[in-house]
Amino acid sequence: MKALQSNGQLAFLNAGALLSAFIADGMPDALLFKNRLAEIIERASVNPTNGEPRKIRIFGEMVSLLYMAGNTPAAARLEEFWEELVKDHSLSLFCAYLLKPGSDRLPQCLLDSHSHDLSSPVQ
Numbered sequence: 443m444k445a446l447q448s449n450g451q452l453a454f455l456n457a458g459a460l461l462s463a464f465i466a467d468g469m470p471d472a473l474l475f476k477n478r479l480a481e482i483i484e485r486a487s488v489n490p491t492n493g494e495p496r497k498i499r500i501f502g503e504m505v506s507l508l509y510m511a512g513n514t515p516a517a518a519r520l521e522e523f524w525e526e527l528v529k530d531h532s533l534s535l536f537c538a539y540l541l542k543p544g545s546d547r548l549p550q551c552l553l554d555s556h557s558h559d560l561s562s563p564v565q
Contacts, residue, residue: 449489449490449491450485450486450489450490451496453482453485453486455482457502457503457504457507458507460478460504461504461507461508463478464478465516468513468516469515469516469519470516470519470520470523472523475520475523475527476523476527479527483498483527483531483533486498487531497533497534498531498533498534499533499534499535499536500533500534500535500536501536501537501538502524502535502536502537503537503538503539504520505517505520505521505524505537505539505552506537506538506539506540508520509539509540509542509548509549509552510540510542514549514551514552517552518549518551518552521551521552521554521555522555524555525555537556539552
């Protein structure tokens with residue numbers, strides 16, 4: 443894992459800290475989001491040893507943090523921002539969400555942007 447991190451193939455970022463970099467008045471700001479994520483994507487998209495482009499895969503949990511904090515409108519807005527970013531940068535985005543106690547599904551507004559839904563109701 444250290445080798446992957448040292449050559450830039452793997453990066454661990456604190457979701458809460460990253461989220462706070464583009465939240466304004468409780469909602470994600472589009473320009474701040476795009477600027478902050480563009481830095482991360484740019485750094486990850488090129489192999490520093492040979493300059494070759496790399497496929498980017500992101501595992502995101504920031505939407506889940508907003509949802510679990512009770513800010514579903516902000517979570518839905520952030521889903522929209524991610525959808526644009528995926529299209530603009532041709533990257534793969536993987537998401538995982540915690541469910542609120544007593545709930546067996548995410549709100550539809552959080553599922554709408556996803557190509558796959560692997561959730562199933564709790565039995």
